[in-house]
Amino acid sequence: MNRIFSGVQPTGNLHLGNYLGAIRNWVGLQAEYDCIYCIVDLHAITVWQNPAELRAQTREVAAAFLAAGIDGRKHIIFNQSRVPGHAQLAWICNCVARLGWLNRMTQFKEKAGKDRENASVGLYAYPNLMAADILLYKATHVPVGEDQKQHLELARDIAQKFNADFGVELFPLPEPLIFGPATRVMSLRDGTKKMSKSDASDYSRINMTDDADAVALKIRKAKTDPQPLPGPECLGPDGKVAPEAMAARPEAFNLLGIYAALADKDLNTVIGEFAGKEFSVFKQVLTDLAVATLGKIGGEMKRLMADPAEIDAILKDGAERARAKSAPILAEVEEAVGFLRV
């Protein structure tokens, strides 16, 4: 069976964007793949993390996985630092990857900003650790967002160079799984900005921990415009929403996109359904759907986080199974490299 590996940083305030863009897709992959979902705490500390918050956020992400429907007993959910093989293989990846490769990584440039001299060495080597995550399990497929495509490309380069340098066919080249366009969720207060955990206004986002009342209130307050909802006239010749139409009514298309994603429908179908209707009517339907899906997840997350024993047990068990799966692969790598192991 093909194997999925994916990672998510233990950031707090998981919101609808995280759910629709990543977690929900991961739930769906469980039927077809052997899935390993990792909370990447080693990646998190490439920038400063408050230790108590890091621990709490690790649990929050685990709760979100479980509440959304990831089966942590059948598949694997764990936090990265618990399996030392990630750091061990990352070192080997550090020695395979070239400075020139890392110098091309656009995310490092963004994250390091102007004061590059003051960025951690870990932030620079971050993509090598990500490669190690994937290769440690010989994962064949990696669901990633657009922003991680370049890092996945690097993981493929590292796998290829390792195989070539040591004359082995040890690592399969991991394939990206990129999910559809419905995943760009924008702020509920400003349809031109991405929904973000760091927006000052909590009304800008639907948090995964929001209960039914909070979800309903935020949708009611979500920014709209004075016209009725757009219809098929907004579609360009390619059958997609025309860029000018999108730019003119970002909030309307954001809400339509959210509805389409939650309902698992095509955006064009949804546009056809609500063409010419008033926002008040559409918002009611959207609220009902959002409450039905997200309200349940939020409630379950709260229950799990109130008593972390269940989460902690699943992460511990996941880590043990991850260690068992990765140990023979790490041994093979060390053998190929020439580390004395007898």
Ligand code: TRP
């Ligand atoms: N870098 C990824 C992100 O920030 C998280 C990540 C770490 C990851 N290791 C991974 C994703 C391995 C896919 C595979 O989103």
